[in-house]
Amino acid sequence: MTKPKVLISDKMDPNAARIFAEMGCDVDVITGETPEQLIARIGEYDGLAIRSSTKVTKEILAAAKNLKVIGRAGIGVDNVDIPAASAQGVVVMNTPFGNSITTAEHAIAMMFALARQIPEANAQTQAGLWPKNGFMGVEVTGKTLGLIGAGNIGSIVASRALGLRMKVVAFDPFLSPERAIELGVEKADLDTLLAKADFITLHTPLTDQTRNILSRENLAKTKKGLRIVNCARGGLIDEAALKEAMDSGQVAGAALDVFQTEPAKESPLFGTPNFICTPHLGASTTEAQVNVALQVAEQMADFLVNGGVTNALNMPSLSAEEAPKLKPYMALAERLGSLVGQLTRDAVPRISIHVEGAAAELNQKPITAAVLAGFLRVSSDTVNMVNAPFLAKERGLEVREVKTEREGDYHTLVRVSVKTDAGERSVAGTLFNNVEPRLVELFAIKVEADLSGDMMYIVNQDAPGFIGRIGTLLGENGINIGTFNLGRHAAGGEAVLLLSVDSPVPENVLQAACQLPGVKTVKALKFA
Numbered sequence: 001m002t003k004p005k006v007l008i009s010d011k012m013d014p015n016a017a018r019i020f021a022e023m024g025c026d027v028d029v030i031t032g033e034t035p036e037q038l039i040a041r042i043g044e045y046d047g048l049a050i051r052s053s054t055k056v057t058k059e060i061l062a063a064a065k066n067l068k069v070i071g072r073a074g075i076g077v078d079n080v081d082i083p084a085a086s087a088q089g090v091v092v093m094n095t096p097f098g099n100s101i102t103t104a105e106h107a108i109a110m111m112f113a114l115a116r117q118i119p120e121a122n123a124q125t126q127a128g129l130w131p132k133n134g135f136m137g138v139e140v141t142g143k144t145l146g147l148i149g150a151g152n153i154g155s156i157v158a159s160r161a162l163g164l165r166m167k168v169v170a171f172d173p174f175l176s177p178e179r180a181i182e183l184g185v186e187k188a189d190l191d192t193l194l195a196k197a198d199f200i201t202l203h204t205p206l207t208d209q210t211r212n213i214l215s216r217e218n219l220a221k222t223k224k225g226l227r228i229v230n231c232a233r234g235g236l237i238d239e240a241a242l243k244e245a246m247d248s249g250q251v252a253g254a255a256l257d258v259f260q261t262e263p264a265k266e267s268p269l270f271g272t273p274n275f276i277c278t279p280h281l282g283a284s285t286t287e288a289q290v291n292v293a294l295q296v297a298e299q300m301a302d303f304l305v306n307g308g309v310t311n312a313l314n315m316p317s318l319s320a321e322e323a324p325k326l327k328p329y330m331a332l333a334e335r336l337g338s339l340v341g342q343l344t345r346d347a348v349p350r351i352s353i354h355v356e357g358a359a360a361e362l363n364q365k366p367i368t369a370a371v372l373a374g375f376l377r378v379s380s381d382t383v384n385m386v387n388a389p390f391l392a393k394e395r396g397l398e399v400r401e402v403k404t405e406r407e408g409d410y411h412t413l414v415r416v417s418v419k420t421d422a423g424e425r426s427v428a429g430t431l432f433n434n435v436e437p438r439l440v441e442l443f444a445i446k447v448e449a450d451l452s453g454d455m456m457y458i459v460n461q462d463a464p465g466f467i468g469r470i471g472t473l474l475g476e477n478g479i480n481i482g483t484f485n486l487g488r489h490a491a492g493g494e495a496v497l498l499l500s501v502d503s504p505v506p507e508n509v510l511q512a513a514c515q516l517p518g519v520k521t522v523k524a525l526k527f528a
């Protein structure tokens, strides 16, 4: 049997190459190539092991005729076109925890460097200036740290900051009150955090919701003299607005490990007093690099040699016998989880997954994992079916599984219910022809809808003429409706409308839909 061939295209700890070889793969380490060089080479490889430098674009994937798996030795996979990889059947794996401690430590190091102006004091001292009176720092003890994002890295930063006797205020819409108590942090909304924090540190992925979370408007709401640390992703801070806020004195210091454009060879922030930066070094310790290199090589080789799937972002972990039966259920489960996640803004302390009829005969674990992956992926693009149950536990989300073997109205049914402050809300779906996922119930209203692509969710008071008005609004804005699914409790009562649309609905159209008579809620939804 020919050995699988793996290319390591970014600088990686040598343990990765050793493990690939030991586990039966041929491995080449060729780093620093241009996209054109990679396109010319990639066709011969079964596996591609990367960090953040290699951008795995559609063009590279199109040339990767033999590629079966991409392994990211690290957390963020924003340098991989996952939809394109999935469409091509290429599994994308990451190592979700291997560099978390290291990155949290970098954030704390940056905070201290800012508080005591260490880089500039070092530079001036070494230049022979002995600037003894030029640097007056601040203590961190007793200060308030505003944590934006309280996931793996954010939680570690919180624990370290509490150890430094700081107060920690956390903004994370997916942080439950119970988990906040467990972490010892005060859960707050963003405006409260902005008003209270002496230091802010960011630990979220870059998503449509987090892009420019420190915008010009939000920077203006901060306490004067704030110090900011970003070791998560460039794009979370509006860099031009940050420069203005530093020049005006609103922000007393900023430390960035990540930039909107990387490599950041120039920036208006460079040279600004009290601005410090590192070249995306958050994960760069010996310990973290050994962790992620060993883990990515083990996972990828196990997949290429034995077919085992671990930490895949676009594929469930499954045995060969279970796979064909469970696959359509997992697609249904993931969509139901995603629907509930997208429609629930409040903290959710409990999620229940109830399988009924034919679904009750199957292994429920992968179904539950798929629901959790869909639900949690709304808040973090690094969630997969393997790490979702673990993350749910970490975040204090109680997961209940219920089985009813007897059939109800459908021969098979998966129901997902979440407990929120507003009460219990549930959605349910079935499989048509045993393979096609369909939503059949949405918050106690019977509907029938295929959850895919871009969609719009509208709750309105049932009244004549509404469907015409929404159709006209979308038509006038060039948005083509694919399917129209309507459900209501009773004529004239509350009705829900789920529309599939051929293109994303822009914010101004959502706002206009909100203004239509009788409309209570409008939300854009997106499904894989």
Ligand SMILES: NC(=O)c1ccc[n+]([C@@H]2O[C@H](COP(=O)([O-])OP(=O)(O)OC[C@H]3O[C@@H](n4cnc5c(N)ncnc54)[C@H](O)[C@@H]3O)[C@@H](O)[C@H]2O)c1
Residues within 6 Å of the ligand: 075, 076, 077, 096, 099, 100, 103, 148, 149, 150, 151, 152, 153, 154, 171, 172, 173, 174, 175, 203, 204, 205, 206, 207, 209, 210, 231, 232, 233, 257, 258, 280, 281, 282, 283, 284, 378, 379, 380, 381, 382, 383
């Ligand atoms: N600088 C580096 O070298 C480096 C190293 C590792 C990770 N990272 C980056 O750090 C970030 C965090 O990683 P992690 O492992 O902690 O991820 P995680 O998924 O464990 O945590 C992310 C947290 O962000 C929260 N979140 C999502 N949307 C939010 C929003 N709109 N507002 C507030 N919070 C929101 C989520 O609920 C979650 O708790 C990622 O972007 C990752 O790529 C950077």
Ligand SMILES: O=C(O)[C@H](O)COP(=O)(O)O
Residues within 6 Å of the ligand: 051, 052, 053, 073, 074, 075, 076, 077, 099, 280, 281, 282, 283, 284
């Ligand atoms: O998401 C990550 O894991 C970090 O950004 C680390 O990136 P790196 O592997 O390129 O250092």
